[in-house]
Amino acid sequence: MPMSVEDVRNIIFRESSATKITITLLNTLKEIIDREGIKAGLNFTKEVLKVICRIRPSLVMFSNVFRLILQKAVSTNIKQELKEYMINEIEYYINALKKFNKVIAEIACRRIPRGSTIFTFSFSSTILETLRCAKMRGIELKVYISESRPGGEGRKLAEEIAKLGYEVTFFVDSAIRYFIKDVNLVLLGAEAIAANGAVIGKIGTSLITLIAKEARIPVYVLASTLKLSVETFEGALVPLGSGPTSLIYDEEKARKMGIKVYVPLVEASPPEHVDAIITERGVYPPQAVPILVREVFGWPLRVMSLDNLIREVEERYVHP
Amino acid sequence: MFIPEQVKRIAEDIKSMRIRGAGRIARAAAKALKIASENFKGKSLEEYIQYMNHIANILRNTRPTAVSLPNALSYVLYRMNIAKQTNPTLDYVREKTEKAADEFIQYSLQAIKLIGEIGARRISNGDVILTHCNSSAALSVIIEAAKSGKDVKVYATETRPKFQGHITIETLAREGIDVTLIPDIAVRFLMKKVDKVIVGADTVTADGSVINKVGTSQIALAAYEARVRFFVATETYKFSPATVIGEEVLIEERSPLEIVTADFLTQYYLKIKVRNPAFDITPAKYVDAIITEKGIIPPQATILILKEYYGWAIKDYAMRKLGIDLEE
Numbered sequence: 268m269p270m271s272v273e274d275v276r277n278i279i280f281r282e283s284s285a286t287k288i289t290i291t292l293l294n295t296l297k298e299i300i301d302r303e304g305i306k307a308g309l310n311f312t313k314e315v316l317k318v319i320c321r322i323r324p325s326l327v328m329f330s331n332v333f334r335l336i337l338q339k340a341v342s343t344n345i346k347q348e349l350k351e352y353m354i355n356e357i358e359y360y361i362n363a364l365k366k367f368n369k370v371i372a373e374i375a376c377r378r379i380p381r382g383s384t385i386f387t388f389s390f391s392s393t394i395l396e397t398l399r400c401a402k403m404r405g406i407e408l409k410v411y412i413s414e415s416r417p418g419g420e421g422r423k424l425a426e427e428i429a430k431l432g433y434e435v436t437f438f439v440d441s442a443i444r445y446f447i448k449d450v451n452l453v454l455l456g457a458e459a460i461a462a463n464g465a466v467i468g469k470i471g472t473s474l475i476t477l478i479a480k481e482a483r484i485p486v487y488v489l490a491s492t493l494k495l496s497v498e499t500f501e502g503a504l505v506p507l508g509s510g511p512t513s514l515i516y517d518e519e520k521a522r523k524m525g526i527k528v529y530v531p532l533v534e535a536s537p538p539e540h541v542d543a544i545i546t547e548r549g550v551y552p553p554q555a556v557p558i559l560v561r562e563v564f565g566w567p568l569r570v571m572s573l574d575n576l577i578r579e580v581e582e583r584y585v586h587p
Numbered sequence: 588m589f590i591p592e593q594v595k596r597i598a599e600d601i602k603s604m605r606i607r608g609a610g611r612i613a614r615a616a617a618k619a620l621k622i623a624s625e626n627f628k629g630k631s632l633e634e635y636i637q638y639m640n641h642i643a644n645i646l647r648n649t650r651p652t653a654v655s656l657p658n659a660l661s662y663v664l665y666r667m668n669i670a671k672q673t674n675p676t677l678d679y680v681r682e683k684t685e686k687a688a689d690e691f692i693q694y695s696l697q698a699i700k701l702i703g704e705i706g707a708r709r710i711s712n713g714d715v716i717l718t719h720c721n722s723s724a725a726l727s728v729i730i731e732a733a734k735s736g737k738d739v740k741v742y743a744t745e746t747r748p749k750f751q752g753h754i755t756i757e758t759l760a761r762e763g764i765d766v767t768l769i770p771d772i773a774v775r776f777l778m779k780k781v782d783k784v785i786v787g788a789d790t791v792t793a794d795g796s797v798i799n800k801v802g803t804s805q806i807a808l809a810a811y812e813a814r815v816r817f818f819v820a821t822e823t824y825k826f827s828p829a830t831v832i833g834e835e836v837l838i839e840e841r842s843p844l845e846i847v848t849a850d851f852l853t854q855y856y857l858k859i860k861v862r863n864p865a866f867d868i869t870p871a872k873y874v875d876a877i878i879t880e881k882g883i884i885p886p887q888a889t890i891l892i893l894k895e896y897y898g899w900a901i902k903d904y905a906m907r908k909l910g911i912d913l914e915e
Contacts, residue, residue, distance in 0.1 A: 437861045
């Protein structure tokens with residue numbers, strides 16, 4: 268059963284892991300194209316992009332995958348039916364995303380000294396994969412995790428990591444600086460990476476990298492290159508979303524008492540507070556992001572709006 | 588030894604946190620000493636002194652880490668000892684001791700008001716202020732600034748695990764102040780919009796470090812990075828005389844049940860350790876000034892206030908803890 272727009276909204280809002288969301292959306296898209304044809308698929312995608320733009324504009328992974336698929340479709344003459352091409356490409360990227368996580372984990376593992384105490388927060392499938400990999404290699408670790416308000420995803424991560432057999436210490440977000448002296452490595456996931464190497468992640472990311480910097484503890488961000496925000500190369504800022512009052516306070520009471528509530532959900536950490544971004548293509552300093560963009564998206568970068576890309580594909584393949 | 592029922596009740600209420608907040612605890616302790624004195628049934632001065640010291644010890648042991656409590660006790664006992672030296676009669680010493688307790692209570696009540704008046708002068712029209720937890724001294728500054736006609740806007744953190752930030756926003760909203768609640772972890776994100784940070788303190792050490800609700804030190808760090816002024820508003824009886832003789836402040840770790848459920852603890856027993864420090868330490872270098880009832884001081888001048896106004900308490904500590912009669 269394909270997802271409704273409401274389902275899409277829910278997963279984009281509630282699920283923390285960008286990779287998980289992207290894989291789920293790609294699976295659904297594939298199913299729709301398979302059952303109902305290319306037109307329904309493109310319409311579904313338009314809806315998804317609208318939802319992302321409205322409630323989680325920093326989520327660039329889905330748009331990036333879709334952009335790469337369509338760009339190839341308009342720039343080369345594809346031999347197969349568009350439907351067949353799309354399904355193949357989507358399958359390719361679903362596998363690629365899973366593979367990327369494993370490759371990143373393998374590389375990241377090599378940067379974790381035995382006996383380390385790691386701090387991490389929120390929920391990142393890449394970090395979980397990395398710790399799974401570390402466990403398989405017999406690397407002994409302790410893991411410190413904070414709640415990650417307002418979503419509280421840190422708790423889920425703590426449970427998953429405890430299940431791997433690592434000893435976890437759990438505390439409130441306010442206690443991060445208090446505990447940082449016990450830690451010798453910070454691992455963070457990301458939502459997007461901007462042109463200047465700024466890491467866009469869950470709210471708290473910039474405070475954590477600052478705390479780590481003060482304590483001279485290295486910070487590695489684990490992110491696949493499909494999180495590079497290509498729009499930022501044309502000067503756009505990554506738009507940052509915020510959540511509803513109800514996430515942290517009683518809406519009714521706030522209205523009655525004239526209390527405002529502000530719940531930013533993502534933020535950017537300056538590149539100078541991050542030691543390295545670990546991607547499926549290797550370990551890069553944040554300042555080397557342009558090199559990655561060139562490798563993945565081509566150079567000079569030509570960023571077509573997704574709307575235009577969809578229109579072009581429709582004109583060329585759907586209404587011949 | 589005889590202990591009046593009312594004194595027992597106050598001690599119990601401090602212990603169980605029915606009486607909470609450093610100022611309220613200190614006033615309750617002074618009041619308990621006064622009640623004890625009024626109910627003294629003995630005949631000799633020697634007996635009286637012994638009795639009062641005994642009561643003070645009971646009160647002191649209710650919350651061993653809170654500094655306002657021993658400071659309140661020392662304030663009264665020091666004046667009792669002076670009185671004994673001036674005129675060693677029971678009536679005189681008793682009268683002076685009870686007067687000292689009243690003085691302390693009055694002093695404490697006045698202090699918050701004074702801090703508000705002094706601190707409000709440092710707030711400019713249009714300031715955006717960030718505060719953490721629920722501090723009556725910090726709120727006194729903000730409310731006084733608003734009352735004097737300055738337009739202020741406040742960001743208040745939720746303050747996990749116990750959400751004292753909710754008390755803060757409700758208090759400020761009732762005063763008609765523009766207030767916005769934010770998650771604790773969003774402080775660096777918002778710091779660019781903030782002009783001044785004002786927080787309270789639980790304890791200030793001899794070197795000017797500020798012990799306050801956990802999360803304070805990372806807010807101070809974010810403020811320092813953004814060159815935002817960071818103020819601590821606190822009564823001087825939270826300055827710790829014990830730290831002058833080298834004592835470290837122990838950070839109380841509270842129950843994990845404030846953070847997670849009992850089910851969670853059972854399910855992940857020995858796998859996930861939940862830790863709940865109540866306070867953290869902000870180094871003096873991140874603090875621009877401490878706003879006290881005696882004026883605004885740089886944190887490094889904490890020792891000056893301690894020596895000047897709490898010399899008796901330092902001597903008292905040195906004697907009790909080290910058996911040393913400290914040079915003045």
